[in-house]
Amino acid sequence: MTYPMRAQKPFSRAILDWYDSHARTLPWRSLPGVRPDPYHVWLSEIMLQQTTVVTVGPYFEKFLAAWPTVADMAAAPLDDILTAWAGLGYYARARNLHKCAIAVTKEHGGRFPSSLDALLSLPGIGPYTAAAIAAIAFDQPETVVDGNIERIIARLYRIETPLPAAKKEITVAADELTPEKRAGDYAQCLMDIGATICTPRNPKCDQCPVEKACAARAAGDMERFPVKPPKKVKPTRRAVVFWIERPDGHVLLRRRPEKGLLGGMMEFPSTDWREEMISIDAALQEMFGSAALRLDAGETLELVRHTFTHFHLQLRPVVIRLKNARDNRVPEGEWVSSSDFSSRALPTLMQKVVAAVEKGQGSLAL
DNA sequence: CAACCGTGGCC
DNA sequence: TGGCCAAGGTT
Numbered sequence: 494m495t496y497p498m499r500a501q502k503p504f505s506r507a508i509l510d511w512y513d514s515h516a517r518t519l520p521w522r523s524l525p526g527v528r529p530d531p532y533h534v535w536l537s538e539i540m541l542q543q544t545t546v547v548t549v550g551p552y553f554e555k556f557l558a559a560w561p562t563v564a565d566m567a568a569a570p571l572d573d574i575l576t577a578w579a580g581l582g583y584y585a586r587a588r589n590l591h592k593c594a595i596a597v598t599k600e601h602g603g604r605f606p607s608s609l610d611a612l613l614s615l616p617g618i619g620p621y622t623a624a625a626i627a628a629i630a631f632d633q634p635e636t637v638v639d640g641n642i643e644r645i646i647a648r649l650y651r652i653e654t655p656l657p658a659a660k661k662e663i664t665v666a667a668d669e670l671t672p673e674k675r676a677g678d679y680a681q682c683l684m685d686i687g688a689t690i691c692t693p694r695n696p697k698c699d700q701c702p703v704e705k706a707c708a709a710r711a712a713g714d715m716e717r718f719p720v721k722p723p724k725k726v727k728p729t730r731r732a733v734v735f736w737i738e739r740p741d742g743h744v745l746l747r748r749r750p751e752k753g754l755l756g757g758m759m760e761f762p763s764t765d766w767r768e769e770m771i772s773i774d775a776a777l778q779e780m781f782g783s784a785a786l787r788l789d790a791g792e793t794l795e796l797v798r799h800t801f802t803h804f805h806l807q808l809r810p811v812v813i814r815l816k817n818a819r820d821n822r823v824p825e826g827e828w829v830s831s832s833d834f835s836s837r838a839l840p841t842l843m844q845k846v847v848a849a850v851e852k853g854q855g856s857l858a859l
Numbered sequence: 860c861a862a863c864c865g866t867g868g869c870c
Numbered sequence: 871t872g873g874c875c876a877a878g879g880t881t
Contacts, residue, residue, distance in 0.1 A: 541877040548867065549877090582865025585880075619879045639877045657860085684877055693875065694870085724873080754864065800872095802864055841866060 504706060505672035505679055511702035512682035517689075519546060520553050525678050531605040531630035532563045535593075538622045538629075539586055546688070552581055563605070566591070567598035575757055575838035584756055584840070589617030607631040629677035636668040637680035641687020647719035648691065648709035655720040663719075691715075729805040733776035734763035734797070736812045736850045743828035746837065754801065758840045762824055766806060773811060781822040794853035799842045806842070810849050 513525055521537035523529035540549040560566035571591050578587035593616045597605055606612055612623035624635040646663045672679050690697045698710045709715040737745040746759045764776045797808040
């Protein structure tokens with residue numbers, strides 16, 4: 494095929510040479526050739542799953558300041574982890590982060606294991622993250638395959654098989670190129686190249702240290718790879734969400750179920766998320782078992798729009814101002830002053846609801 | 860295997 | 871403006 498298959502060492506050497514002069518300085522990254530703290534590597538790798546470097550930066554610093562060691566994190570309440578994670582998304586990562594910290598503390602004496610298998614058995618650590626930690630933190634010659642490296646390999650060999658079926662083929666090819674020494678630096682270098690040069694669109698091939706080895710570059714069809722299946726249409730779900738405020742200004746929050754969408758995070762009570770928007774009357778009936786409220790003009794606020802991985806959501810916020818502190822029609826939950834929302838595990842969707850309510854002023858009395 | 864699971868930035 | 875995409879893992 495092309496030269497990298499026949500000449501593994503020149504390929505990895507070219508990559509590492511490039512890295513020594515072009516490596517980005519990132520908060521979790523040590524100098525080339527220096528082993529970083531496995532706790533830092535783990536924390537950053539979990540945060541970086543499907544998340545950009547720019548987004549992760551401040552969260553990484555915040556977590557390290559709050560929990561300097563994995564034992565500190567293990568000792569923290571899950572809600573503190575979720576609160577700190579709020580806004581980062583994919584909240585199962587935060588729940589698994591906590592589980593993993595506990596497992597490392599209790600079952601591994603507070604030290605991360607260095608073997609691929611032991612790492613794979615930990616919560617939230619899959620094939621990519623296990624290989625990344627083993628290579629970067631423990632200098633083991635494991636093959637790291639993330640989205641960047643998939644793209645680089647797919648272009649290098651012009652792999653026509655669509656993802657995710659191509660994953661095995663790509664991993665085999667990547668494995669043949671992984672160097673015995675400095676596999677961690679090598680992996681980070683490939684990811685740097687993927688993020689800055691071998692980008693999904695408009696790749697900067699003239700800056701690439703392995704341009705000459707790339708089959709897609711030679712054919713001039715880099716952007717065709719990796720081949721991906723067509724996207725599915727996202728349905729839209731709609732609901733009424735309630736900002737229920739007591740006379741003392743505290744607002745009702747509820748905790749979502751442990752698993753599933755926004756699992757374990759806080760929310761404003763809402764009607765079920767259905768395909769069709771529910772009427773305000775029906776929403777009041779569903780939430781309070783009573784529609785005995787007069788609806789005046791201006792009581793509803795701007796529609797909150799949010800897109801999740803697999804559906805769009807539209808929430809119609811309705812503000813309810815309670816006349817009495819206690820009202821048995823109101824569901825159970827936690828009453829929180831809006832000035833304390835920042836210390837709560839409110840996902841971005843719910844922050845959008847806060848913004849919509851603060852921007853508007855219409856309300857209903859109950 | 861395919862569905863599920865967030866969010867922000869880019870063009 | 872909206873689909874696409876990002877240092878994936880779990881079920």
